[in-house]
Amino acid sequence: MLALLSNFTLIAYACATGLALAYLVQREEIVHRLASLATLAGWIAHSIALIALVVESGRPPLASLSQAVSTAVWVVVAVTLLVERQYRMPALGAFVMPVVLILSLKASAAKPATLEQLGIAFRGAWVWVHIALAMIGIAAFVLNFAGAVMYLLQERQLKAKRPGTFYYRLPDLQTLDRLTYRTLALGFPFLTTGLILGALWARTAWGGVLTFDPLATLSFLAWAVYALTLAGRAVAGLHGRRAAYFAVLGFGVLVLTLSAGFFLPGRHGS
Amino acid sequence: MPLFIAGLNHRSAPVGMREQLAVEDDKLRELIRDVHATGAVREAVVISTCNRVEVYAIADAPGEARTAVFRRLCQHRGVDPGAVEPLLYTHLDDEAVRHAFRVASSLDSMMVGEPQILGQVKDAFALAQACETVGPTLHTLFSQAFAVAKKVRTETDIARHAVSVSFAAVELARKIFAGLTGRAVLLVGAGKMSELAAKHLVDQGAFPIYVVNRTWSRAQEMARALAGTAVPWDELEAALGAVDIVVTSTGATAPVIRRDRVQQVMHGRRGRPLFFIDIAVPRDVEPDVQTLDDVYCYDIDDLKQVVDANLRERAREAQRAESLVEREVAKFSARLRDVEVVPTIVSLRQRLESIRRAELERALARVPDAAPATRDAMEALSSAIVNKILHAPITKLRESSRAGAGRSWTTLVQELFGLGRTP
Numbered sequence: 001m002l003a004l005l006s007n008f009t010l011i012a013y014a015c016a017t018g019l020a021l022a023y024l025v026q027r028e029e030i031v032h033r034l035a036s037l038a039t040l041a042g043w044i045a046h047s048i049a050l051i052a053l054v055v056e057s058g059r060p061p062l063a064s065l066s067q068a069v070s071t072a073v074w075v076v077v078a079v080t081l082l083v084e085r086q087y088r089m090p091a092l093g094a095f096v097m098p099v100v101l102i103l104s105l106k107a108s109a110a111k112p113a114t115l116e117q118l119g120i121a122f123r124g125a126w127v128w129v130h131i132a133l134a135m136i137g138i139a140a141f142v143l144n145f146a147g148a149v150m151y152l153l154q155e156r157q158l159k160a161k162r163p164g165t166f167y168y169r170l171p172d173l174q175t176l177d178r179l180t181y182r183t184l185a186l187g188f189p190f191l192t193t194g195l196i197l198g199a200l201w202a203r204t205a206w207g208g209v210l211t212f213d214p215l216a217t218l219s220f221l222a223w224a225v226y227a228l229t230l231a232g233r234a235v236a237g238l239h240g241r242r243a244a245y246f247a248v249l250g251f252g253v254l255v256l257t258l259s260a261g262f263f264l265p266g267r268h269g270s
Numbered sequence: 271m272p273l274f275i276a277g278l279n280h281r282s283a284p285v286g287m288r289e290q291l292a293v294e295d296d297k298l299r300e301l302i303r304d305v306h307a308t309g310a311v312r313e314a315v316v317i318s319t320c321n322r323v324e325v326y327a328i329a330d331a332p333g334e335a336r337t338a339v340f341r342r343l344c345q346h347r348g349v350d351p352g353a354v355e356p357l358l359y360t361h362l363d364d365e366a367v368r369h370a371f372r373v374a375s376s377l378d379s380m381m382v383g384e385p386q387i388l389g390q391v392k393d394a395f396a397l398a399q400a401c402e403t404v405g406p407t408l409h410t411l412f413s414q415a416f417a418v419a420k421k422v423r424t425e426t427d428i429a430r431h432a433v434s435v436s437f438a439a440v441e442l443a444r445k446i447f448a449g450l451t452g453r454a455v456l457l458v459g460a461g462k463m464s465e466l467a468a469k470h471l472v473d474q475g476a477f478p479i480y481v482v483n484r485t486w487s488r489a490q491e492m493a494r495a496l497a498g499t500a501v502p503w504d505e506l507e508a509a510l511g512a513v514d515i516v517v518t519s520t521g522a523t524a525p526v527i528r529r530d531r532v533q534q535v536m537h538g539r540r541g542r543p544l545f546f547i548d549i550a551v552p553r554d555v556e557p558d559v560q561t562l563d564d565v566y567c568y569d570i571d572d573l574k575q576v577v578d579a580n581l582r583e584r585a586r587e588a589q590r591a592e593s594l595v596e597r598e599v600a601k602f603s604a605r606l607r608d609v610e611v612v613p614t615i616v617s618l619r620q621r622l623e624s625i626r627r628a629e630l631e632r633a634l635a636r637v638p639d640a641a642p643a644t645r646d647a648m649e650a651l652s653s654a655i656v657n658k659i660l661h662a663p664i665t666k667l668r669e670s671s672r673a674g675a676g677r678s679w680t681t682l683v684q685e686l687f688g689l690g691r692t693p
Contacts, residue, residue, distance in 0.1 A: 028590070029425055158445060159560065161572045163579040167445060168431070173543065174448035239541035240564055 002056070005049035010104055012042025013077075017101045020093035024165055032090050036081070039093060043077045050074060062131040065215075065261045066107040072135035073103050076142045083143075091169045095146035102255075103142075106262055126201050134194030134219075138258075140187025141226070141251055147179035148247035155241055177240055180247055181233055188230050195223055215261035222257050225250040272677075273407060273606075274332035275366045276339065276358055277317075277324030280380045283357040290349050293318045298394075299401055301346055306403045310338040313405035315398040315412065317373075319390045321380050326370060328407050336360055367411065367606070368599045374415040375422040375595060376429070382588050383428040388419050410606070418598045425594060428587040431580035436467040438576045439547045439568065440474060443515055446543050446566055451475030454513040458482050458506065458527070459520030460492040463549050467517050468496055480513065482506050484520070510535045510544070517547045518554035527555040533562055549573070610676040611667045617689045622660060626652045 019035035050061045050071065062068045080096045083089060153166040154173055170176070198216065229246040232238030238246070280288065293301060293316075302316050311327040316339075323343070329335035340358065344351040361369045372378045376387045395412045398404045404412075422428060432438040440450070447453055453476045457464050460483045468479060479498030483489035486502070493500040501509050510516065510532065520526055527546070536544065546567040548555045553569050560567045568576070630652050634645060663683055670679040683689070 027427070154445065158442070158566055161568060161575060163576055167579075168427075168583065172445050172448050174446070177541075178448070237540050242563075 002049060002052055005045050005052065006108060009042050009046045009049060010101075010108060012038050012045060013097065013101050013104055016042060016093065017097040020097045024091060024094045024169055027165075027169065032093075035093055035097075036084070039077060039081060039097065043074070043081065046070075046074050046077070060128055060132070062128060062135070065258070068131050068135050069103055069107040069138075069258060072138045072142075073100050073107070075136065075139040076100055079139065079143060087171075087175075089171055091150070091171075092146060095149050096142060099142050099145065103258070106258065109262070126197055130194055130197040130201060132194075133190045133197065137187045137191030137194055138254065140183045140190065141254055144180055144183035144187060144247050145251035147176055147183060148244035148251075151176040151180060151244045152241065152248075155244075173240070177243070180244060181239075184226065184230055184233070184247065188226050191223055191226065195219060215257055218253060218257035218260050222250055222253040225253055272330070272332050273326075273328055273363055273366045273411065274336070275324055275326050275361045275369050276332070276336040277322060278354070278357045278359070279322035279324070279378065282359055287349075287354070287357060288320060288323065290347055291318075291323045291343060291354070292320060293323070293343070293346065295397060297346060298397060301343060302398055302401050302403050304342055305339050306401070308338055310335040311403075313408045314339070314403045315395055315408055317391060317394040319387070322373070322378075324373075326366070326408060326411070328405065332360065332362060364599060364603050367602055368595065370411055370415045371418045371595045371598055371602075372592075374412075374419040375591060376419070377422075377588060377591055377595065381433065383433075383584050385429055388416070391419075392416065407606070410609075411602075414598070414602050418595060421598070422591045422594055426587045426591045428584060428591050430587075431583050433577055433580055433584065435549070435570065435573045435577060436463065436470050438573050438580065439467050439517075440470045441580075442547075442566070442568060442573075442576065443471065443545055444474070446545050447514060449475070452477055453515055454478055454480070455498075455515045455517065456480045456482065456501075456509050456513040457492065457496075457498075458516060458518040458554060459522075459550060460485075460488045461519035461549070464517045464519035464547075465492060465495065467547060467549070468498075471515060471517075472496065476515065480509050482509060507531055507535065511538050513544075514542065515545045515547065516555075517549065519550045520554050522550070522554060523552060525552075525554055525556045527559070529556045529559045529562070532556075532559045532565060536562055536564060539564070547573070607671040607676055611671040611680055614680040614683055614689065615664055615667055618663065618683060618687055619660065621687055621689055622656045626656045 016035050016038035019031055019038055023031040023035055053061045053067065057063060061071045076096060077100055080092055080100075084092050150166075150170050151173060154170045154176060157164055157167040158173070198219075202213075202216070225246065229238065229243060229250060232246070233243055278288065278291070283291075298316055298318055302314055305311060305316075305325075306314055310331075311325075311329040313328040315326040317324045317326070325336070325339045327335055327339070336358065340354055341351050343349075344354055369378070374388055374391050376383050376385065379387050391412075395404070398408075432441045443450055443453070450471060451474075453471075455468060455471050455476045455478075457468055457479065460481065468476075472479065479493070479496045480501045481489045481493040481496070481498050482501045482503055482505070483492070484503055486500070489500040492498075506526070510527070516527070518527065532544070541564055543564045543566065546555045546559065546565070548567060548569045551570060555567055555569075557567065557569070559565050630648060633648060634640065637644070640648075667676070667679055667683060670676050
């Protein structure tokens with residue numbers, strides 16, 4: 001049942017990705033409606049799957065990295081559907097859904113680590129808070145990345161003076177820059193608190209903050225990139241194209257971080 | 271009841287002829303009443319704009335009706351009918367429906383997607399209604415044409431993108447800034463074109479407006495016209511720091527806004543974009559300001575390029591609109607034809623059913639003690655006979671309506687069965 005739901009979710013997200021990209025090129029209203037419909041269908045199946053998981057395991061749907069990422073994806077999809085509707089940004093899906101699809105595929109491809117394997121690690125409430133906060137941060141950074149990519153494309157078209165698909169479909173530069181800034185300002189505190197909790201708890205569980213773990217190490221690198229960007233934006237007037245490059249870089253490291261968690265041996269499972 | 275449209279438009283007739291035939295509302299009223307009074311048409315709407323003169327009408331003999339209408343129009347305008355005749359086109363039935371939908375949706379316009387035509391069609395329709403020359407068929411046709419036009423407007427981007435240079439500039443500004451409300455505009459030079467662009471920006475909420483010009487009096491004059499502020503020429507640079515959009519149109523032979531100065535100005539702007547609309551030839555802004563971050567500079571050629579892209583975009587959207595109209599025509603024609611035969615089918619059924627009921631009652635009255643089984647059998651027998659008789663004419667009516675010949679067949683069936691008269 002759970003497998004069926006997950007498969008359906010994946011297929012729906014894949015359809016939504018294809019349709020959202022087709023909408024950028026085709027610009028048929030119907031294609032956008034179908035993309036939204038596929039996204040919604042996937043999200044509903046996803047919701048049921050998560051509820052089923054909670055009922056079955058009796059724990060929050062964060063008990064392994066793949067579960068946690070899946071939950072983060074669920075948040076991203078919900079926010080995207082809302083933002084598309086609320087802020088009349090129909091092109092957003094085309095930039096978020098591919099990321100959603102990749103993350104979902106990764107999450108489903110990784111071997112689900114069981115709690116027993118993680119052993120001692122899952123005692124105490126703080127670990128859940130650590131995971132939940134980190135995932136909210138990641139959800140915000142997916143949107144941060146989408147905003148940055150849209151900014152770069154729109155800026156390029158405006159500078160090149162040759163209006164094309166992106167010129168017609170994407171919102172204005174200031175709105176996109178604001179979206180990128182806000183998602184960064186939102187995601188960063190969550191990521192920070194999540195990482196601090198993780199570090200503190202690693203010391204209790206394994207007796208050292210820097211016990212080597214690929215995910216932990218890379219996540220500090222991602223944090224550093226985001227910290228630098230936020231500081232630059234807040235103090236040094238970093239904005240626009242440069243800030244967007246940083247957002248793309250930060251997200252690249254973040255994806256690397258999650259990949260390490262999925263595919264390299266370490267404390268975060270796999 | 272044949273629907274037809276006859277007329278001439280910007281493709282079929284030269285502007286000289288269109289000018290001569292264009293009629294103002296008073297005359298149009300007179301004309302439409304005259305034509306209707308002759309009895310050549312049952313219903314009529316006449317549209318007269320600078321790009322088309324067309325009559326939309328219901329008439330038994332479209333050819334004669336067309337001649338009658340245009341002969342009268344030529345009389346009104348003092349034009350030789352012989353010169354007009356070869357310029358006319360006629361659309362019948364489905365073709366006419368398609369034409370009406372295309373005209374209302376601005377697909378038949380000289381500038382495809384221009385928004386005025388729908389209003390003009392609505393006015394013409396209202397005028398004909400006031401003259402009481404609109405009957406049920408034209409009423410249905412025009413209501414549907416308005417609905418289709420609205421659908422085209424909302425479901426395609428046919429009229430969305432600017433096709434004039436000054437509007438294209440406004441549209442670009444809207445892709446750089448999050449809304450134009452409260453964006454400050456600086457006009458450098460006081461040309462007609464920059465005034466037009468500034469007006470469009472003001473319409474979108476841009477405020478305040480500053481005007482810089484070498485001739486102080488001209489700056490003041492233009493500032494007054496735009497409810498703006500005149501700024502002395504030597505404060506140009508200071509003004510650059512304070513505004514978001516700069517429209518330049520001076521007659522200077524060398525650029526008046528240099529890259530290094532803009533670079534300095536940008537330092538103090540904390541990332542606020544600066545958009546130059548340079549409509550002067552030779553250009554007023556050094557083209558390489560474009561290489562600066564957050565600076566966007568479009569000269570007249572760039573703007574024309576944007577307009578061209580918008581026109582291509584419009585053409586593409588027009589294609590989508592055409593297929594939308596095509597679907598609507600198919601739907602509407604089917605409806606129109608059904609409207610033609612359905613009442614006849616209904617009254618035919620009612621007629622035979624009432625005969626059957628009456629005869630059945632009489633027969634049953636003659637055998638009062640018939641068993642229920644016998645009564646049922648009589649009932650079934652009569653129904654079967656009626657249905658078998660009805661089958662052929664109803665099928666024929668439906669077929670004829672699909673083939674577009676519904677009218678002659680409905681008349682025939684009505685005559686044969688004495689429909690429309692009390693039995």
